[in-house]
Amino acid sequence: MNIGDAARLSGVSxxxxxxxxxxxxxxxxxxxxxxxxIYKDADVYKLHxxxxxxxxxxxxxxxxxxxxxxxxxSRQSADVKSIVESHINDLTLxxxxxxxxxxILTTLSACCAGNEKPDCPILKALYLADTSHLQDxxxxx
Amino acid sequence: MNIGDAARLSGVSxxxxxxxxxxxxxxxxxxxxxxxxIYKDADVYKLHxxxxxxxxxxxxxxxxxxxxxxxxxSRQSADVKSIVESHINDLTLxxxxxxxxxxILTTLSACCAGNEKPDCPILKALYLADTSHLQDxxxxx
DNA sequence: TTAAACCTTCCCCTAACCGGAAGGTCAAGA
DNA sequence: TCTTGACCTTCCGGTTAGGGGAAGGTTTAA
Numbered sequence: 001m002n003i004g005d006a007a008r009l010s011g012v013s014x015x016x017x018x019x020x021x022x023x024x025x026x027x028x029x030x031x032x033x034x035x036x037x038i039y040k041d042a043d044v045y046k047l048h049x050x051x052x053x054x055x056x057x058x059x060x061x062x063x064x065x066x067x068x069x070x071x072x073x074s075r076q077s078a079d080v081k082s083i084v085e086s087h088i089n090d091l092t093l094x095x096x097x098x099x100x101x102x103x104i105l106t107t108l109s110a111c112c113a114g115n116e117k118p119d120c121p122i123l124k125a126l127y128l129a130d131t132s133h134l135q136d137x138x139x140x141x
Numbered sequence: 142m143n144i145g146d147a148a149r150l151s152g153v154s155x156x157x158x159x160x161x162x163x164x165x166x167x168x169x170x171x172x173x174x175x176x177x178x179i180y181k182d183a184d185v186y187k188l189h190x191x192x193x194x195x196x197x198x199x200x201x202x203x204x205x206x207x208x209x210x211x212x213x214x215s216r217q218s219a220d221v222k223s224i225v226e227s228h229i230n231d232l233t234l235x236x237x238x239x240x241x242x243x244x245i246l247t248t249l250s251a252c253c254a255g256n257e258k259p260d261c262p263i264l265k266a267l268y269l270a271d272t273s274h275l276q277d278x279x280x281x282x
Numbered sequence: 283t284t285a286a287a288c289c290t291t292c293c294c295c296t297a298a299c300c301g302g303a304a305g306g307t308c309a310a311g312a
Numbered sequence: 313t314c315t316t317g318a319c320c321t322t323c324c325g326g327t328t329a330g331g332g333g334a335a336g337g338t339t340t341a342a
Binding site for chain 1: 219239243
């Protein structure tokens with residue numbers, strides 16, 4: 001199987017497959033005499049596993065650790081769970097940060113007339129020293 | 142005022158001030174005979190404005206647009222509001238994506254014993270073709 | 283005079299890719 | 313048999329928003 005077939009079957013682009021090989025996430029595969037990479041089903045499964053890790057937001061480094069645990073039959077499920085919980089924590093922090101931003105921006109946007117006039121409470125707030133007072137605001141600043 | 146003072150007053154590191162100048166986000170400032178950059182209060186305000194945009198998650202490109210509007214007294218507040226609403230939309234999409242990931246991972250994590258044994262429903266789910274069925278799952282897969 | 287604390291430019295590194303150029307290979311149809 | 317198009321290869325550069333550090337010049341205070 002050529003890299004194009006492996007890409008189609010795994011959902012990982014040929015470009016990315018070469019990249020994963022380059023950075024050591026997957027081992028180098030064998031080649032034809034002409035230098036073409038040859039993939040087996042097991043390689044496609046690995047690529048597919050990585051793709052699913054990426055879809056769930058894991059870093060390539062974490063995906064590599066999970067892939068390693070996946071192939072290690074003497075693994076401890078606690079190690080897997082630890083990686084997952086760390087990632088859930090990262091996601092939660094990002095969600096909270098984005099919600100904080102969105103909350104402030106929504107408040108400010110609601111106060112902006114959004115017309116042809118230059119007056120704009122959003123720009124005022126960006127100029128002022130601190131928007132932390134906008135966290136729980138109900139009325140317009 | 143040297144770049145170090147501007148950095149302390151604006152909350153933007155000297156490294157980043159030079160970078161913002163290099164990419165054209167802020168204009169080049171004048172220099173001393175020795176080549177040191179000289180900053181005025183107005184420059185510090187601009188840097189501070191950019192920093193606040195970044196704190197709210199705007200890209201440097203958006204920060205540049207907002208900065209330009211801020212300095213343009215014939216602006217239309219609708220243009221400001223448009224940028225902000227676009228960014229709120231981006232944030233909302235990211236929040237939803239992260240929540241989707243976190244939801245799936247939390248479900249899987251709850252099903253993993255997290256002990257010294259190798260059995261792990263998380264790895265099983267990463268191997269299986271599709272986790273979309275985990276969106277609304279209550280019990281363990 | 284000297285040492286610390288500045289400043290300058292320059293280059294490399296990050297994560298996870300995408301785009302494209304230049305050139306070699308393979309398979310099918312005329 | 314030749315050609316054409318679809319593959320494949322490596323290599324290089326760009327993306328975002330910076331961080332780290334080297335090598336060397338400047339300023340200021342003791």
